[in-house]
Amino acid sequence: MSILVNDNYNNLEKNYLFSNIAKKVNAYVxxxxxxxxxxxxxxDVTLPLTKTVIEAMHKAVDEMADQSTFRGYAPETGYDFTIKAVQNHYASFGVELASNEVFISDGAKSDCGNITDIFGDNExxxxDPVYPVYMDSNIMCGRKINLVDANQENGFLPMPAGVEKKSYIIYICSPNNPTGAAYTTAQLKEWVDFANETDSIIIYDSAYEAFIKEDYPRSIFAVEGARTCAIEICSLSKTxxxxxTRMGWTIVPAQLVRSNTELNPMWNRRQSTKFNxxxxxxxxxxxxxxxxxxYAECQENIAYYMENAKMIADVLDEKGIxxxxxxNSPYIWLxxxxGMGSWEFFDYLLNELQIVGTPGAGFGKQGEGYFRLTSFGSHEATAEAVERIRKTL
Amino acid sequence: MSILVNDNYNNLEKNYLFSNIAKKVNAYVxxxxxxxxxxxxxxDVTLPLTKTVIEAMHKAVDEMADQSTFRGYAPETGYDFTIKAVQNHYASFGVELASNEVFISDGAKSDCGNITDIFGDNExxxxDPVYPVYMDSNIMCGRKINLVDANQENGFLPMPAGVEKKSYIIYICSPNNPTGAAYTTAQLKEWVDFANETDSIIIYDSAYEAFIKEDYPRSIFAVEGARTCAIEICSLSKTxxxxxTRMGWTIVPAQLVRSNTELNPMWNRRQSTKFNxxxxxxxxxxxxxxxxxxYAECQENIAYYMENAKMIADVLDEKGIxxxxxxNSPYIWLxxxxGMGSWEFFDYLLNELQIVGTPGAGFGKQGEGYFRLTSFGSHEATAEAVERIRKTL
Structure with a gap:
């Protein structure tokens, strides 16, 4: 006689990636x-919040100090003004959303983890490689996980051709974390068609959409057919x-039905019950x-980061790497x-050039032999790192 | 072939309590x-945030505007300074907590809902009656739910005597929402002993602890033996x-072990994976x-609400109700x-006295024939309502 724990947790691997990096860096220093x-x-971002955001927050704090403007419980799925702002944002790139399709949340990580609640035992x-939350949140509920390889041959953008035709919950992150690769509309259309054909669901993580500069889709709902097969999760973290500061949202289209059940009211009920x-x-x-x-101010900050990305890309081009x-992303995946392995190159960069990056092997087996650099540093530090690479590598 | 949804959601009842109230009030008006x-x-509370809180928020907003003080990702389980503040709060009523036992969150409702993640298929x-989240979050994961009756005979404080001895996840809310009743230390000790004996877990919701005036326990960890059987969830919502504004916390003691598994690292992993x-x-x-x-300012606000509660209690005493x-609670449960039913009395109060309250039947079967009044109004409105009751009821 005892309370049972969720023994799926035993199947989680400890993620030592960032603690191992910290240990090595601390020892070197x-x-x-x-x-x-x-x-x-x-x-993580490094530039401060912009002027418009700061002013809005000071004003809101003052409202909370005055009984006549004080706000208690908010609607669980967001104030009308917030939902309207998200609708307007999507409309700016041609995607129309109904207000009850937008669920405001405290961020993409929460929604990515919690969305598993509304599904049954699916594959x-x-x-691979990928943001670890997709994997871990599904291990936690005991789901069978199939990996689809991202590699140099497919430009780290795996396609459905060759995937066994079954119903899956399919995770897609574009622009991708950690690889920075972004799907075109035509590529995403293949995934949407696959999902509709197999009665699958796509969980589409668009957290890096604001970095898209070229003519790539900013939302999966820019792709025909997505409203019957996709849920989109986005965030202001990087935008x-x-x-x-913590704000994101999830889009569940009204047309999304599986097992004769509308998913929009299910997510509404989940959030109304387990979120405030x-x-x-x-x-x-x-x-x-x-x-x-x-948003113009946000784009200035993104432009600053992307100048760093350009500096890094230029030196890699020079070196033929x-x-x-x-x-379309703050990440460079090289x-x-x-022929060095991920950790071998990590040690080389740290010991010889005093540069810290992230070993690709930390994001999945297919990441072995690859490496992630990010553009979230300052211009000065990035320029100096690039100069060291130019001289020494 | 189709994606399966979580069909436990079909077993949820729609909660029409507050929408029915709104409909009736709107029609009357x-x-x-x-x-x-x-x-x-x-x-919901109605007094604005206090001066000290407002000043701290303005200062923090300014820090977010400056690159040298800007903060990106926080530790998933809270900054050291926040954890320290919670530890000090508990120490003020004699409960010592280790820093890794405190998990800062966005509120009690999220934690109450999410805590189900770390357990298996338990009873x-x-x-009954109770805050609906305990019920709904367990229906969502298909758990068998046993109700233990709260009623006038047990002062709406049900005890374990008579409960079949099995392992359960036991929900206790004290001071209680909706009844306002609070357990004594001796009463809670009976539940703690029952839980330890049956290898059960108590989920203890202490969201109203700051309202406790008498010598009642502010935390279940003030009760001997609780560290081997209880998880406590609390919040600043009412405090x-x-x-x-959204901040709460969950306490998972280091000693809490079930099925040979420590629950503290499980909750840590849950929060680190699905929360940011x-x-x-x-x-x-x-x-x-x-x-x-x-905290002194918070207590002033609570004292204001409790003056309202006193006015309501006094007129009920006069009427022999x-x-x-x-x-020890902002709620009065009468x-x-x-012999009127809950909704019958609701209609009477609305139509004859123009007072809106909450029918007890909305919180469970045992709530039928009872009614909840709250002290979160203004002095003026509460005094006028009390005067109407005094004259007419």
Missing amino acids: AANPDKKVIRLGIG ILIP AGFTG GVPYIVQRAGEAALSEQG WYTGGI KCPN | AANPDKKVIRLGIG ILIP AGFTG GVPYIVQRAGEAALSEQG WYTGGI KCPN
Whole structure:
């Protein structure tokens, strides 16, 4: 007689990636206190919140101080003004959403994890390498996980051709974390057609959509047929520097039906039961970030990061090192030179050039031999790192 | 071939309680535009955030505007300063917690819902009437639910005597929502002993602990033996008026083991995988609310609400109407006079006295014939409602 725990947790692997990196860097710094280490492994934004967002938050804080404007419980799925701001954002790239299709949340990671709640025991299809939450949240509920290989041959953009035709929950992240590769509309259409044909569901993570510069889709709902097979999860974390401010959203189209059940009211019920809404102050911040002026400021910050990406891409081009990303994404995913493994190259960069990056092997088996650099550093630090690579590598 | 949905959702009942109330009130107001309706059904705070909290938030917003003080991703389980503030709060009533036992979250509702993730297929024990989230979140994962009756005989504080000895997940809310009744230390000790004996787990919801005036336990961990059988979920929603600001926490003791598994690292893994932390600004607000000055201000607001509760309790005493709550809780739970049913009394109060309350039947079968009034209104409105009751009931 005892309470049973969720023993699927036993199947989780401990993720030592970032703690191993920290250990190696700390040891190097302790042994070489005079050396200047530059961190290009950061997956977090570094520029502060923009002026429009800050003003909106100060105003909202003042409203919370006055009984006549104080706000208590928010609607669990978001204030009308926040939902409207998201609708307007999507309309700016040609995607029309109904207000009850937009669910405001505290971020993409929560929604990616919690979306498993509304599904039964399905098989999962996940690209390798990938953002670890897709994998871990499904291991936690005991789902059978199928990996689809991303590799240099497919430009780290795996396609459905060759995948066994079954119903899956399919995870797609575009522009991709960690590879920075982005699907074209034609490529996404293949996935949408596959999902509709097999009665699958696509969980589409568009957290990096604001970095898209070229004519790539900003939302899966820009692709014909997606409203009958896809759920989209997005966030202001990278768009507006909200990693420590926390606002995102999930789109569940009204037309999305599986096993004779509409998924939109299911997600509504899930969120209304297990979530109590995003802070009023944060929703005002989100509204501001998506306003015309606010979004222009966000784009200035993104342009700053993308100048870093350009510097990194240029030196890799000079050296003839294969990479993807860095155009529609803050991430550059490169093949380790001279046949080095991911951790071997990590050690080389740290010890010889005092540059810290992220070993691709940490994101899945197919990441072995690859390496992630990010553009979230300062211009000065990135330029110095690039100069070291130019001289030494 | 199709994706399976979580068909446990089919077993959820739609909760029409608050929408039915709104419909009836709106119809009455439309038909009687000259009548002044007073709302004593509010389950939300109405006083604004306090000065210390507001100042802390403005300061944190300014920090987010400056690159040198900007904060990106927070630790998923909370900043050290927030955890320290919670530890100090518990120490103020004699409960010592280790820092890794405190998990900062966006509120009690999220944690109550999400805690089901770490358990297997256990039987559930829930008092009736009760806060609907305990029930619904367990229906969503297909658990067998056993109800234990709260009623006038047990003072709406059901005890384990008579409960079949099996392993359960036991939900206890004290002071209780909706009844306002609070367990003594001796009563909670009986539940703790029952849980340890049966290898059960208590999920203890202490969201109203700051309202406790008498010598009742503020935390289940004030009760001997609780560290081997209980998880506590708390929130600043009612303590500090954070219903629209969103911060709470869950305590999972290091000693809590079931099925040879430590639950503390499981909850840590759940939160690290499916949650990305509470906004920096909100954590600074929470720290401020729990500071000496901040908490004194919160207690002033609580004292204001409790003056309302006293007014309501006094008139019920005068009328000889049975009730519980109103001393260690903002809620008063009364027996409908003259044998009226919950909705019958609702209609009577609305039509004859123009007072809105909440029918007890909305919180479970055992709530039939009872009624909830709350102290979250203004002094003026509460005094007028009380005067109407005094004259007419």
